[in-house]
Amino acid sequence: MNQAPTNPLALIAELTHRCPLHCVYCSNPLELQSRSNELSTETWFRVFQEAANLGVLQADFTGGEPLARTDIVDLVRAARAAGLYVNLITSGLPLEESKLAALVAAGLDHIQLSFQGAREEISNEISGAKSHAQKLRVLEWVKQHRIALTLNFVIHRRNIDQLEEMVALTETSSATRIEFANVQYYGWAFANRENLLPTRQQLDRSMAIIKREQERLEGRIRVEYVVPDYYAKYPKPCMGGWGRKLMLITPSGEALPCHAAQVISGLSFENVKARRLRDIWERSAAFQKFRGEDWMQEPCKTCDRREQDFGGCRCQAFLLAGDATATDPVCSLAPLRPKVDAILAAVNPASVSAGAGLAPPAAELLTRPSWLYRPNPT
């Protein structure tokens, strides 16, 4: 019923769920895999080779904290040898300078270092760990070893007013890219949503700052901004469309079309231990499920934008509408958009209707929320 897929471009290798941080918006599922379930070094080697054969260009090593794997240098070397561009997404916490040198020698192409803020206090609050000072040390090592660097700041209500400080921090580093990624509401972030969603006023201000900084830094640092889609008019083309561009492998070897896909009930996922990557990509039921347009409901089915955003995010549809085939409720055309508007109204008390755009932040914003922290699996 679906057209033959093109090949995937990126492989997201979730090497482990173990992590020294406990970020309140972690994209890992609520049910974390333990170390004993993790794929072996040899299986990952095979997966990298199969991915390259399938046409994948880039491997994103992530987790959890990928450096928690003791074989990380071997994994980088193998992925690079298979012909992949190797990107390490890390908190920088378990890193030492000698380890960085070994990773660079093994062929690591790029590091994406995550920051929880520009200031020690908020960073440690969000990550539930003392993490900020170590990240600053890592910035110096990265500069010494001349490896390409992106700084990634996850943005939310508690730090969105500090974008300028984050840019200033980036300018002291050797980074050529900054990613300001507003939290997307899945997993742990979904559980902490009411304390993470920025206000509309905060968002508007942030957009103006980003535009100004993009112009100022053009040619030196690329500034990318991902807005929270609850505030968008149309949904994001999640992962570039279901089963169109990306493949994610969980620590235990399950192949998913995206980080959150396991929340959708009724889907079962194939494991790379049992099936070849090409087979999974081309034929597995989970990857076929939302390819093409046959599954779509109205208004998506006849919408002019359906080839642009593919109806939005299936996981978000499931989380908010209880139906993975529904139009993503963040879409202004979605029948369930009022549900998203109600969520936004709760974090934008009266200010919109009263036109009180310059009102000071509510006292609640200044006090520390009771976060649900993500634990570290054994």
Place this chain on the structure above:
Amino acid sequence: MTLELSSRPHLAPGCRLGENNQQRILQMPERALRLNGPSLEIVTRCDGKHTVQQIVSELQQIYSKAQPQKVEEDILGYLALLQKERALDFIPASATEA
């Protein structure tokens, strides 16, 4: 951003030439560009040795049927685009050869 004709472009950290299914590509953090014909000719010369002027001259010879002025404009536009993407750095003429 103006490009100095005497500067020498080279690939920025994290950017390298690759190949996939016989297609040459420029790999960068989070993205990849397909390179064909002129774009491949340009990028392979971004080696920190060729000046922008030399790249222009060499491509004007390769594409001798095209208008030289048009070739130059296209090259400068493409280099500016790659710089904006942060795929290129430029060594100024005043610097000693890297």
